[in-house]
Amino acid sequence: MIEAESVLVIASKPEVFFKQVYGFEADLIASSSSVAGSNGDDQAQLIDPFEKVVDQFGVIGEDGTGTNHDFEDGKALRKPSIVNSSPSFDPSQWLIYNKRGAEGTIEQSLIAPSDYSPGAHPDQVLNKRN
Numbered sequence: 001m002i003e004a005e006s007v008l009v010i011a012s013k014p015e016v017f018f019k020q021v022y023g024f025e026a027d028l029i030a031s032s033s034s035v036a037g038s039n040g041d042d043q044a045q046l047i048d049p050f051e052k053v054v055d056q057f058g059v060i061g062e063d064g065t066g067t068n069h070d071f072e073d074g075k076a077l078r079k080p081s082i083v084n085s086s087p088s089f090d091p092s093q094w095l096i097y098n099k100r101g102a103e104g105t106i107e108q109s110l111i112a113p114s115d116y117s118p119g120a121h122p123d124q125v126l127n128k129r130n
Contacts, residue, residue, distance in 0.1 A: 040072030055085035
């Protein structure tokens with residue numbers, strides 16, 4: 001169960017690499033062929049125990065390369081103003097960084113670990129610093 005306003009950190013195998021880079025263990029370890037091993041052009045759904053889609057990122061069945069849900073060499077974050085999940089993808093709800101800069105995204109490649117904050121939304125990180 002993921003509580004409201006909480007974070008679930010999923011890392012792909014080998015989990016040892018995640019801990020070496022970020023200094024803590026992920027909440028869940030998944031295979032590299034899962035959402036945790038995405039190369040940035042994939043989609044993801046959060047599904048409840050009754051198999052109902054609760055939240056979705058990307059257009060299911062579409063190769064995301066060069067689209068408004070491409071996050072290769074970047075990241076996708078829900079905008080802080082969005083407080084509810086969405087069972088269908090709405091790109092206006094997301095901040096999407098990538099190396100291509102498709103319409104509605106931010107053309108900016110990111111480098112681990114300095115450009116990432118797994119376990120916290122960047123706004124949470126800023127609030128803790130202030």
